[in-house]
Amino acid sequence: MDDATPLPTVNRQVLLAQRPHGPVAPECFEHAQTPLPPLQDGQALLRVLYVSLDPTIRGWMESDTYLPAIPIGDPIRSGGVAEVIASRNDAFAVGSRYFAMTNWQEYVVADADLMGSPLPPDLDPVEALGVYGTTGITAWAGMTQVADVQEGDTVLVSGAAGGTGSVAGQIARILGAGRVVGIAGTDAKCAWITGELGFDAAVNYRTEDIDARIGELCPDGVDVFFDNVGGDTLEAALNHLALGARVVLCGAISGYNDAEPAPGPRNLMQLVVQRARMEGFLVLDYLDRFPEAALQLAVWVAEGRLRHREEVVTGGIEVAPRAFDRLFTGENMGKLVVQVWPRD
Amino acid sequence: MDDATPLPTVNRQVLLAQRPHGPVAPECFEHAQTPLPPLQDGQALLRVLYVSLDPTIRGWMESDTYLPAIPIGDPIRSGGVAEVIASRNDAFAVGSRYFAMTNWQEYVVADADLMGSPLPPDLDPVEALGVYGTTGITAWAGMTQVADVQEGDTVLVSGAAGGTGSVAGQIARILGAGRVVGIAGTDAKCAWITGELGFDAAVNYRTEDIDARIGELCPDGVDVFFDNVGGDTLEAALNHLALGARVVLCGAISGYNDAEPAPGPRNLMQLVVQRARMEGFLVLDYLDRFPEAALQLAVWVAEGRLRHREEVVTGGIEVAPRAFDRLFTGENMGKLVVQVWPRD
Numbered sequence: 001m002d003d004a005t006p007l008p009t010v011n012r013q014v015l016l017a018q019r020p021h022g023p024v025a026p027e028c029f030e031h032a033q034t035p036l037p038p039l040q041d042g043q044a045l046l047r048v049l050y051v052s053l054d055p056t057i058r059g060w061m062e063s064d065t066y067l068p069a070i071p072i073g074d075p076i077r078s079g080g081v082a083e084v085i086a087s088r089n090d091a092f093a094v095g096s097r098y099f100a101m102t103n104w105q106e107y108v109v110a111d112a113d114l115m116g117s118p119l120p121p122d123l124d125p126v127e128a129l130g131v132y133g134t135t136g137i138t139a140w141a142g143m144t145q146v147a148d149v150q151e152g153d154t155v156l157v158s159g160a161a162g163g164t165g166s167v168a169g170q171i172a173r174i175l176g177a178g179r180v181v182g183i184a185g186t187d188a189k190c191a192w193i194t195g196e197l198g199f200d201a202a203v204n205y206r207t208e209d210i211d212a213r214i215g216e217l218c219p220d221g222v223d224v225f226f227d228n229v230g231g232d233t234l235e236a237a238l239n240h241l242a243l244g245a246r247v248v249l250c251g252a253i254s255g256y257n258d259a260e261p262a263p264g265p266r267n268l269m270q271l272v273v274q275r276a277r278m279e280g281f282l283v284l285d286y287l288d289r290f291p292e293a294a295l296q297l298a299v300w301v302a303e304g305r306l307r308h309r310e311e312v313v314t315g316g317i318e319v320a321p322r323a324f325d326r327l328f329t330g331e332n333m334g335k336l337v338v339q340v341w342p343r344d
Numbered sequence: 345m346d347d348a349t350p351l352p353t354v355n356r357q358v359l360l361a362q363r364p365h366g367p368v369a370p371e372c373f374e375h376a377q378t379p380l381p382p383l384q385d386g387q388a389l390l391r392v393l394y395v396s397l398d399p400t401i402r403g404w405m406e407s408d409t410y411l412p413a414i415p416i417g418d419p420i421r422s423g424g425v426a427e428v429i430a431s432r433n434d435a436f437a438v439g440s441r442y443f444a445m446t447n448w449q450e451y452v453v454a455d456a457d458l459m460g461s462p463l464p465p466d467l468d469p470v471e472a473l474g475v476y477g478t479t480g481i482t483a484w485a486g487m488t489q490v491a492d493v494q495e496g497d498t499v500l501v502s503g504a505a506g507g508t509g510s511v512a513g514q515i516a517r518i519l520g521a522g523r524v525v526g527i528a529g530t531d532a533k534c535a536w537i538t539g540e541l542g543f544d545a546a547v548n549y550r551t552e553d554i555d556a557r558i559g560e561l562c563p564d565g566v567d568v569f570f571d572n573v574g575g576d577t578l579e580a581a582l583n584h585l586a587l588g589a590r591v592v593l594c595g596a597i598s599g600y601n602d603a604e605p606a607p608g609p610r611n612l613m614q615l616v617v618q619r620a621r622m623e624g625f626l627v628l629d630y631l632d633r634f635p636e637a638a639l640q641l642a643v644w645v646a647e648g649r650l651r652h653r654e655e656v657v658t659g660g661i662e663v664a665p666r667a668f669d670r671l672f673t674g675e676n677m678g679k680l681v682v683q684v685w686p687r688d
Contacts, residue, residue, distance in 0.1 A: 066617045230612065249616050263607025268574065272593050272624030273410045280616030 007045060007086055011036045012317050013075045014104040019062050022259035023328070028061065029076070029321045036107055044092035046082035046100075046108040048340040051317070052129040053324050054079070055228075058256045066282055075103035076320070079134055080340070081125035082108050082116075097121070099128055104320050106340055117290070130163055130335035131301065131308035132294045138283040139167035140293045142248045143175065146281050147224045152178035154218045156237055159228030160199065161189035162327075163310075163335030164250060167297075168226045169199050170306050177224070181217045183210065183233060185330040192333060197307055211236040221245065221274075229254045235265035247271075247278035257328055309334030316343040351389060351430055355380045356661050357419045358448040363406050366603035367672070372405065373420070373665045380451055388436035390426035390444075390452040392684040395661070396473040397668050398423070399572075402600045410626055419447040420664070423478060424684070425469035426452050426460075441465070443472055448664050450684055461634070474507055474679035475645065475652035476638045482627040483511035483570075484637045486592045487519065490625050491568045496522035498562045500581055503572030504543065505533035506671075507654075507679030508594060511641075512570045513543050514650050521568070525561045527554065527577060529674040536677060541651055555580040565589065565618075573598045579609035591615075591622035601672055653678030660687040 010033050017030035039045055060070050060077050070077050080102030084092045092110060100116025102108050110116075119128050130136060142164075143149060155172035159165040160182025169180045182193045183203045190202035203213040214222065214236055221242025227234055230252025237247070255262050271278060286293065300306035311332050313323040320338045327336060354377050361374035383389055403409050404421050414421050424446030428436045436454060444460025446452050463472050474480060486508075487493060499516035503509040504526025513524045526537045527547045534546035547557040558566070558580055565586025571578055574596025581591070599606050615622060630637065644650035655676050657667040664682045671680060 234612075235608075249612065251616065252613050255613075261610035264579075264610055264612050265608040266605035268578075268593065268608050268622075269409075269596050269599075269624075271622060272595065272626065275623075275625055275629060277621050277623035278612075278615060279619075279621035280613070281619055282616065285619060 007036070007039065008107060009036050010034070011105055011107045013106070014317055014320050015075055016061055016070045016072055018072065019069070020058065020257075021062075023257045024058060024061065024321075024324065026321060031318055034105075036109070039086055039088050039109070042089050042112060044084050044087040044089050044110045044114075046092075046098065046102070046110055046114075047085045048080050048082045048102045048106055048108060048317070049097070049125050050129055050312070050337045050339055051078045051080035051102055051104055051320060052133065052135070053320070053327060053336045053338060054135070055251055055253045055256060055327050057324070058328075066284070075105045077101060078104050079129060081119065081128050084110075097123075097125060099133060104317055106317055126310045126312055126335075126337055127308070129337050130310040131167060131297055131306070134283050135163035135335050136167045136297050136308065137286065137290055137293045138164045138250060139171055140297060141283050141286045141289075142226055142250050142281055143168050143171040145286065146279055147172070147226060147246050147248045149175040149177055149224055151176040153223035154179040154181070154220060154242065155224040155226065156181045156183070156214065156218060156222045157199075157226045157228075158183040158233045158237070159251070159253060160184045160193050160202065161186075161333050162228060165226070165228050166193060166197055166334055167306065167308060168250075169193065170197055171300075172224065172226070173198060174300060174305055179218065181214070183229070189333055192309075205233060211239055214240045224248065226250060227252070231255055231262060235267060238265050238267045238270045241270055241274040241276045243274050243276075245274055245276040247276060249278060249280040253328065311336050312339050313337070314339045314344045316340060351380070351383065352451060353380050354378070355449055355451045357450070358661055358664055359419055360405055360414045360416055362416065363413070364402065364601075365406075367601045368402060368405065368665075368668065370665065375662055378449075380453070383430055383432050383453070386433050386456060388428050388431040388433050388454045388458075390436075390442065390446070390454055390458075391429045392424050392426045392446045392450055392452060392661070393441070393469050394473055394656070394681045394683055395422045395424035395446055395448055395664060396477065396479070397664065397671060397680045397682060398479070399595055399597045399600055399671050401668070402672075410628070419449045421445060422448050422664075423473065425463065425472050428454075441467075441469060443477060448661055450661055470654045470656060470681055471652070473681050474654040475511060475641055475650070478627050479507035479679050480511045480641050480652065481630065481634055481637045482508045482594060483515055484641060485627050485630045485633075486570055486594050486625055487512050487515040489630065490623055491516070491570060491590050491592045493519040493521055493568055495520040497567035498523040498525070498564060498586065499568040499570065500525045500527070500558065500562060500566045501570045501572075502527040502577045502581070503595070503597060504528045504537050504546065505530075505677050506572060509570070509572050510537060510541055510678055511650065511652060512594075513537065514541055515644075516568065516570070517542060518644060518649055523562065525558070527573070533677055536653075549577060555583055558584045568592065570594060571596070575599055575606060579611060582609050582611045582614045585614055585618040585620045587618050587620075589618055589620040591620060593622060593624040597672065655680050656683050657681070658683045658688045660684060
């Protein structure tokens with residue numbers, strides 16, 4: 001955008017209208033067109049290219065957790081990639097791109113304190129939100145920093161066709177896992193993770209008896225369970241823990257849309273019987289290692305050892321609420337992002 | 345017993361008659377008087393002095409867990425202290441005492457392979473089953489090997505007036521905990537742990553709102569939760585975890601008598617939000633460290649830093665089933681043992 005082009009004066013946003021109680025209803029969102037004031041000295045204007053859709057956003061909409069709840073009336077909090085289109089701050093060069101908390105909107109006005117990090121010019125912004133972003137780095141952190149994968153381990157991953165799970169299973173293999181089994185919700189997903197991603201086996205939790213299948217597919221027990229799902233899936237996996245197993249709690253998407261929290265697994269005593277540990281983690285705790293992690297992931301991709309897939313939904317920021325739903329119905333395969341600009 | 349005294353020819357035993365389903369009913373036990381055959385070369389005859397009553401026996405009665413289930417018709421499996429009263433094996437000197445799996449019976453015929461370890465002659469056999477036995481060493485293992493207590497930590501212990509919990513809380517203090525809070529089921533127990541054992545505070549879970557009280561008593565959150573109870577107690581504690589908390593699963597006595605396993609905590613996501621870990625352990629994994637642990641415990645006792653209490657039930661091995669019940673009704677304070685000989 002050169003100096004002759006007038007700057008935008010309206011910012012399309014998706015705001016939090018009400019907190020979800022149960023499934024995220026359309027009424028939770030409000031579509032707004034907010035005036036963009038003229039740029040002040042020291043500010044830069046960024047155009048959002050893509051926003052990242054993550055299950056954890058559901059939690060931010062509902063209540064204070066590891067971050068404060070999104071205030072009612074604020075844009076939905078979200079990571080994204082944005083490009084500087086106008087700058088009255090030497091720190092922000094026009095054309096440079098940032099990974100930042102862009103939120104669900106078309107434009108971000110950045111002060112000196114933009115929470116974000118610059119992207120190399122040639123990095124695909126979709127991959128920057130997927131395999132090289134929090135989604136992939138979550139898999140890296142959980143698998144390399146928490147799971148303690150040992151040579152020959154049997155590693156089970158739930159949500160295995162999601163952005164994080166699909167990468168997590170492959171990292172387990174790279175770290176020496178002897179057997180990698182994924183749990184996913186469609187035959188197409190199961191075929192993808194075993195066919196393209198090299199998982200040894202997959203369980204379709206919608207059509208198969210998950211408990212029995214884990215037992216069959218992991219005859220020596222599960223050494224590492226990387227869980228994105230919680231609920232019945234977690235309970236089934238606990239029944240098959242090997243001695244000294246590590247259960248890495250990444251998320252529990254099966255329960256995020258429950259109006260009231262569902263009961264937990266009945267078999268936590270398996271942690272005692274198998275001397276196992278269950279540990280939760282948040283990728284935010286590894287912010288200082290993001291550069292190292294992203295580089296490691298890129299090297300694995302370059303070596304052909306790590307594959308990834310991103311699904312891009314077009315139509316502008318307005319489609320984000322509908323697209324967000326797909327995370328919970330299990331329609332997405334790999335990482336899900338919304339292309340904000342161009343709109344299609 | 346000198347050579348002139350005839351050896352006993354009958355062994356009173358308590359056998360497993362049927363597996364419990366729900367609370368342990370009297371019908372689960374059968375009282376037997378089993379003939380004791382004459383001693384063979386290489387054998388020794390031990391008289392059982394005390395047997396240890398432990399909640400985990402309930403699990404052994406029901407099903408295979410970390411040990412195979414007790415076979416129907418076998419004596420109830422149990423640790424105990426026994427003394428050699430006759431020996432045709434030079435490895436067993438008459439008068440020497442052993443900590444061993446004596447089971448619920450009056451006599452043990454030992455072959456060369458008696459599973460047990462000799463006790464120093466002057467060690468009180470009750471203390472050998474309590475603070476210096478698996479009960480105290482369980483507290484040692486959980487607190488020193490699993491909990492990772494840091495200087496200033498807030499440590500919460502459930503079952504805090506039990507044999508293990510009462511020692512665990514004191515070890516936490518010795519390791520530098522800044523605040524030690526116990527959960528117990530009577531005012532007398534609460535008074536004992538705060539008055540004599542030096543806990544900073546106690547919650548009576550039968551009369552107080554446990555969740556609210558933990559919040560009041562642990563305003564900076566719980567860094568270590570040493571759990572003997574499970575169920576609602578575990579759920580309440582999870583609501584108050586501090587960042588990076590460690591939940592040490594020692595047992596879950598609240599659920600041992602359930603006919604069907606009860607649902608687990610609804611709030612396992614607290615492990616993610618607080619980046620906390622929950623880890624189960626078994627004292628059996630520390631068998632090779634028992635001598636070191638018992639010595640450490642003895643030094644703490646000698647220094648006046650660790651207090652312990654054992655309740656001795658008399659009346660012979662026949663009273664073991666009734667006494668065992670007290671573990672689940674919460675009647676015992678400290679370690680519970682049955683004196684087998686002398687009978688009163």
